[in-house]
Amino acid sequence: MRPRRSRHTPDPRPLSIGATWLEGQLTNGLLHYPDTGFGAYDDYGLSIDVGLSLAAIGGHDTAVTAVRNAIATAVGGGHYIAGDEFGDAGSTYAGAVAKSAVFAKVSGGNPASFGGVNLITRLEAQVSSTAPNAGRISDTSSFGDFANTIGEAFAARALTDAGSAKAPSVTTFLLDQQCAAGFFRLSFSATAAADQSCDAAGGAPDTDVTALASLQLAAIASPTQAVTDALAAAKSWLHGAQHADGSFGGGASTEAPNTDSTGLAGWALGELGDTAAAAKAATWVRAHQADEPTACPSQLSGPPTGALGYDDAAVAAGRTDGITTAVLDQWRRATAPALPVLQWAPPATTQFDVSGPTDFVQAGAAVPFQVTGAAPGSTVCVSGVGAPRSLVAPASGAFPVVVTMPDGTANRTIVASVGKGDSAGFVARVLGATTLSVTPARTKVHRGKRVRVVVTGLVPAEHVTIRLRGVVVRSGIADPDGRLVKRLREGLRRERHPQRGAGLRGHRTPPELRPAPARVRLPGGRHAGQRPVREHVAGRRLLGAVLVRRHVGVEVLQRCRRLAHGAGGCDRRVLLAERRRRRPAGHGARAASGGGTALGDRVDPAPDPDPDHLRPDTDEARLCRCPGL
Structure with missing residues (x-):
């Protein structure tokens, strides 16, 4: 499959760092889990998901080949596609065989000879030829039959690519699992049911299954009209299932928005040509990526960079506790299937910047600033005043942020930065509370003559007003030395004690001058x-x-x-x-x-x-x- 591109060239960073993190999770081509009380093990199915995602985005052939070789070795040893090592003698798991066959083809291998196993013939042996179950795959296992629509979708693609005679019936049975609304259900009907279709059984909607089925059907080189119609219906349903913020919920047990479901659905929509919806999904997924700006360090800083958290709670916990062994599997399962949607991650469309009020602002006031030019979904750190905080850029790439100015008169620099190192700053001129005093001249001033008033202790370029009996009589701008000199003609009498005026926050006003009666x-x-x-x-x-x-x-x-x-x-x-x-x-x-x-x-x-x-x-x-x- 070649991903359909949006009108904008995507931002390469989230895809690049996500792929790098996934590659770093591989040990000899597999996702390995240490012993946590149940024994160490390798997750073959999730390793294939990593390989499929890296193959879909391109540019990671070495890692994809490593996964292929490791899976081929496992399949050849009877692992993953069978359960003999668990006491399930003579077993074959149809879904695992189908998924391995698709990955063998995608990664450049031969599914007819993969680790010494002919995956095509072994899969064909798991396909029913008897009505009403014709085309249905099933497991051979002492534990029961757990084959479902996801495995059926991989089987339809693998057998179609291989030119198998059973490909048409498998594809037809897969399309029967699509309800009239456009979604695909997860579980099959009972084998004894006369009607094996979704509409007859009233299946529940499932975003993940619909997305995975659509991805496999979209990869078929020469689809039939029935497949084309099914894809159109699935595309329409997925589009309607997307939340306003770009996210998707999953099936019955994963209804809340999550990265796994959003990534798969966005990936499918992108491949089906709905690049706008794919970009919205990519923005939501990116907002859950560990890409911490240096100024906002957390437990996700450093090596975890690029991983995708399952949901908001997972990201918050990761920033506090890091990606521990206890939650590593969740981060891997979220990142592996969701990574390809980042091919549609929108870039920033303007220069990264932060702006604010050009006038003086009050110390202690909540002052609004504006961040612009951030990539949608990227994590932006706002620092410089108060505790650094991480914010997520919306689809517009611009958002307001309110910062409370500390006490005191000073220039305060607000800095916005992102994970890749870009930063922008804005200097706010803050005026703290102060009391200005006036010391009248101790020399006699004839009535009608000018009186020189000097105001000091100001901030350069600060606006000052001088009031006489509550009326503004002079105003001006403080000079570079923080002084303002004005001359007044109004009658003043000599005071034994200087008059004082209370300064105002943000727009300080020099003192009132006491008038003298005129004679x-x-x-x-x-x-x-x-x-x-x-x-x-x-x-x-x-x-x-x-x-x-x-x-x-x-x-x-x-x-x-x-x-x-x-x-x-x-x-x-x-x-x-x-x-x-x-x-x-x-x-x-x-x-x-x-x-x-x-x-x-x-x-x-x-x-x-x-x-x-x-x-x-x-x-x-x-x-x-x-x-x-």
């Missing part, structure tokens, strides 16, 4: 009283206006607006009491109660030699309180 001198020595300054934000600039009950002439108001406009874009809507009609000259001013001036009082502004600009020290300029003065 504005008015013409004639009067003042507006201890009235607070109210802030109005225009963009990121602060525009202050003294709230006084005072009439302001149109000329002064216009000058203030020009000054505000020239000061760099402050809000032109200067909040001043506005009266468009100017009072006649000489109208006296009346002092308001409380030491201020009343609305309607006449004010005679001092003449200004330059009507388009105001001097910073004039009462009108102070009243406008425009930025830049």
Whole structure:
């Protein structure tokens, strides 16, 4: 059989390391088991499974030949195909004979002379020629007849390849074991049953049997129409039996998703041309392969690399305890039949990478990162922050991962890596909780003059905001030394103790600045009283206006607006009491109660030699309180 290829060239790694592990399990061509209380033994049937899988994927002729020679020796010595060594004198096991004959042919041997045994004639002797069992194989054994549909499928292929006269009846009986739904059942009906078909007996669905029967029928060089129709029905049933995640369950005792069933079904679907379903199965199987990235070491690291675990529980136990003698058989039985499906393992379609937030993130926060470009089903290790953890890449090859940032301000590198050694990293800029303090200058600052504010202890490029009475008055980016220097014009009073502001995680905010009440001198020595300054934000600039009950002439108001406009874009809507009609000259001013001036009082502004600009020290300029003065 030549495997049908998917539209993408498969990823060679899982197939390569899986085959390498299987080859490493062979001892003189056989899977040997040490004595665990029941005596040491060689598993011939499972060794043939290894040989068939390695032959199917190609490129392992030496190992396949070693298995063939070992099996031929065993068959020639009366092992496997008979039970004389167990006291079953004169026995012949039909399924073992058929499987040996198929492997002899596949591995380049001669089934008619395999270890000195003619497997074809010996198999023909186990085929019934009497209705209603014509074409049915059976065992000759004192222990009973345990022949089943799997052996029948191998017999149909072996006898067809050999040109046996009994091949048609054996193939017909095999097709009778397929139910109308498309699946093949495992066990035959009783020999006395008039109708030997699956539909008459109501057989139970079995994924493994359906897949194995399909693989043997698909290998027939010149199939009949009946065989072609049977394969189409089996393909349809297998496709429908696949779970959304690509997995398959087995028969009555193996209903849960497992690597053995998924591998066989995916292999069969791939050979039958359903490469998309085969790729999904391969992705699921690969997710259960021991291929540990170096950064996530486990008991599956090192020599076990490439083995396939039976299910999720087996892989989890393997990472904790390793592949011990007690579970070695399960790992071998999962890997041997499932390996060929990895011929359809999808590769990564983009460059392997990990990305994350470009802004500062909070210490202690759960921060999302994105891994992309991983091969579907591959094991990805995420390390660098916290305990390393292994994750399985989905079919898209991209998946999110959330990492909790540790305390403290620092650059934290998140690294994603895979078994073959590829890795990618991302540096997250983490800000820890902090308290920033402000130390006001101890020198006198005239009202309306600038105040220099220096914020230190920052992270380079950190965004900082400065608030005055809850309003943002300045913002900026910390320089390479972690400092931010800004100048404020708003009135501040000297403090005996520095004010402190609590830092915020992830977006730390420098402290609040305590305001001082404004005392504005008015013409004639009067003042507006201890009235607070109210802030109005225009963009990121602060525009202050003294709230006084005072009439302001149109000329002064216009000058203030020009000054505000020239000061760099402050809000032109200067909040001043506005009266468009100017009072006649000489109208006296009346002092308001409380030491201020009343609305309607006449004010005679001092003449200004330059009507388009105001001097910073004039009462009108102070009243406008425009930025830049």
